[in-house]
Amino acid sequence: MVHHLTIGLRLPIWNAGLAMFQDHWINGIGPRAFRYEYPNYAMKGDVFLANNPKEGPTHPHQIVLEIGVESGVLGLAGFAALWWWLLRELRRHVDSAANQ
Numbered sequence: 001m002v003h004h005l006t007i008g009l010r011l012p013i014w015n016a017g018l019a020m021f022q023d024h025w026i027n028g029i030g031p032r033a034f035r036y037e038y039p040n041y042a043m044k045g046d047v048f049l050a051n052n053p054k055e056g057p058t059h060p061h062q063i064v065l066e067i068g069v070e071s072g073v074l075g076l077a078g079f080a081a082l083w084w085w086l087l088r089e090l091r092r093h094v095d096s097a098a099n100q
Helices: 004-023 034-041 063-098
Strands: none
Touching (some): 004 063
16 A cells, blocks of 8 residues: 555655656656756755755656656657567567467
């Protein structure tokens, strides 16, 4: 079961990530740049910037959003292609094993 506090704390991160993706949707902000861009997209009084207002969380804590933010739709297309290929190969191997 997911704790409601965890989701509540991630909402500001996800909102900032979505805003980053909207601004850099083609090829993203670059790998590991989330923490440095976060202060530019965080809302006023963000809890993650309380200790260090120049650097935010290291990543958006959601894999698809992370790939989209860091590498844009190009990265998301690659991620989808990878999963398609993996599932196709898995199915091919399962079918091959069933036929033996």
